[in-house]
Amino acid sequence: MKITGWIFDVYAVDGGMRLWMIDAQGRKHRLLDPFSPAFYIGGAPAAVRPLVTFLSRLNLPLEITRTEGIEFYSGKTIPVTRVRTTNPIHFTKVARWCTSTAVQPEGSGISLYNCDLSLPQLYFFKRDLFPLAYCEVEVDPSGTIQAIVLLDSRWQTDYTTPPLVTMILRMEGGSLRPDQTGPRRLEVTIDGRTACLEADDEAGLIDRFDRLLLRHDPDLILSEWGDPYLLPRLIAMAKKKRFPLLLNREPDTGVVTRRERSYFTYGQVVHQAQAHLLLGRWHIDLHNSFLVDHTELEGLFEFARLSKIPVQQMARTTTGTGITSMQMDLAFQDGILIPWRKQESEAFKSADQLLLTDKGGLTYAPKLGFHEEVAELDFASMYPALMARYNISPETINCPCCPDNLVPEIGHHLCTKRRGLIPRFLEPFLAKRAAYKRLKKTTTDPELKARYDARQSALKWGMVTTFGYQGYKNARFGKIEAHEAITAYAREKLLQAKELVEAEGFEMIHAIVDSLWIKKQGTTEADYEALADRISKVCEIPIAFEGIYRWVLFPPSRSDREIGVPNRYLGVFRNGEVKVRGIEARRGDTPPFIRAAQTEMIACLSQAKNREEYEALLPQVEAIREAYRERLKARQVSFWELAISKTISKSPAQYQKDSLTAIVAKELAGRGVRLSPGESISYVITDSKARVKSDRARALGFIDGSWGFDAEKYESLLTQAAEILFPSPPDQLRQRKLLP
């Protein structure tokens, strides 16, 4: 029998991989693909022998043979021992034995390869398939797969996805985490109908929920707070009532959980809630997924397809893990042995070399205040473009064969003989993103446009982390020297561009890492396009002309009014598009009320064509501020509009200072809400100067009519948000006695 459809889910079961397919009619097919994954042991025969002896005594169906593979860093073919587990359910266990220090003590001279990949990854790598791939499968009557023909490609931009029956699971009203508010009802939406289930009748709730599951058999359970709250409670209720809860499609299995964790990334603590993964069905928590949060399901599907990580797992992991998986796949297809963990340490550097290499991106201070007719030029995806152009990769940096191909400023050199894994990974990745950006521009259908935009945005995050991983000491395919080479080239390019435009008589208003703001009287858009082409030629990577601002404003730093801040500005392009960076309207911790006020003021100012018109509009901006102030005074603002959301960086008890965030985190903890670093809380400022600290702010979810808000405090936030829009150089401020 032949089945044509999309690969929906893959996981290991006794005797093979369970493969779920969904066809165009929405029928689900539960299939089995026998699969024998392998890992490899390298090292001197004398060192490997004891491990092989140990493995052969395990009394498990293993196949141990001698073979060869390519060592990643040297590119040389080396002899290795292949350990194949005939039944995939033994793989992880056996591989873990080998990696455990008991079996492989430090300094044993053994190297392990391909041993720490998940089974779906190994399966997809080996079969050259991927999640959501459209294919034709030949199965025998028992449902065992005989052959799979791929009718799809990961590099296709116009792929289709299977029809999915979706159940939406959330608590009634609001998007706050359920335990951060009072009791509410459970809302189950499926097939266009919503059922509300009362939480106090546990047996009834579980019974009704189970019946909905059985009747509709959803492929996807899309939840709000399903991971940290809804699913654990449903599962616990079912257990208490001894009621079978049929969350999985795979019979006689439990829900797979993964522990919650908090980790630090890019200077911020991130919290990943406990995961609840289903078998043969997807559970995706909208609030527990970086990718879904930033790029919707569309971006998640794109990443799952490219990375070969199943959808549910991809939803809960980082884009860094996704791009690493893509790089491992590329290596796998080339017969490269995938190193178990990073083995190379940072090469020695002298003190003065350290100073040169650790500089990172180049940043200038912008010329303060209001500017007309400024053009912006941006190097497109600068860091990935540099990696691709200069062959920057962990195995090509400081190779033994090309000591003369030097990186600017620093002593590193790059390989000219072997194309690196990272550049090879980036080429199709960059091309696919460019294709989506093109499609987004040329498509008129708004739905398609949004889809292409979500996908290109997902790929953007992949590129950002590709660079970031080079500087991360535990990255599988990263090396700090490669990171340094990238930033060294980036500084060189920005300097070259700066010199070129200044030589041509342009005034530089601002420059930062990969962007330039410049002006010269009478320069047309065509002139700027031509200028961008000249810079691209000189710099060997593309720079794009973003547009001409009617006006752009670089407000002064609040700590030093003489200087500007690199990443705080607002401007309006000739086509009316507003660009805002760093100010209140862009920040995640600005209350919706203040955000709305500032956004409205900026929209008003965006009509101005020049400084004169801008200043003429300032009274209108004042009027907008006044209207918002009136609403505060009349107390016609909801708590929701005044809520401030913050990510807590530590558990409530660890706070040393009683900031409003700490006060509210402690209030919530007192109400029995478990809060981990990286989770967010929302609060309203009730009385910022109150003696009793707990009266200063209250958690949004528990605040009631007996509380008021601190109108004065919100008014000062409003004033701040407005004042930044008033352009005045320091000397004028002095004249007006606003500065000493």
Place this chain on the structure above:
DNA sequence: AAAGTACGGGG
């Protein structure tokens, strides 16, 4: 004044 805390940026 110093220390603690949180945010952005990437399109």
Place this chain on the structure above:
DNA sequence: GTGTACGTACTTT
């Protein structure tokens, strides 16, 4: 189970 920079702004003590 994988990005620990860096500068700014604001608060508390």
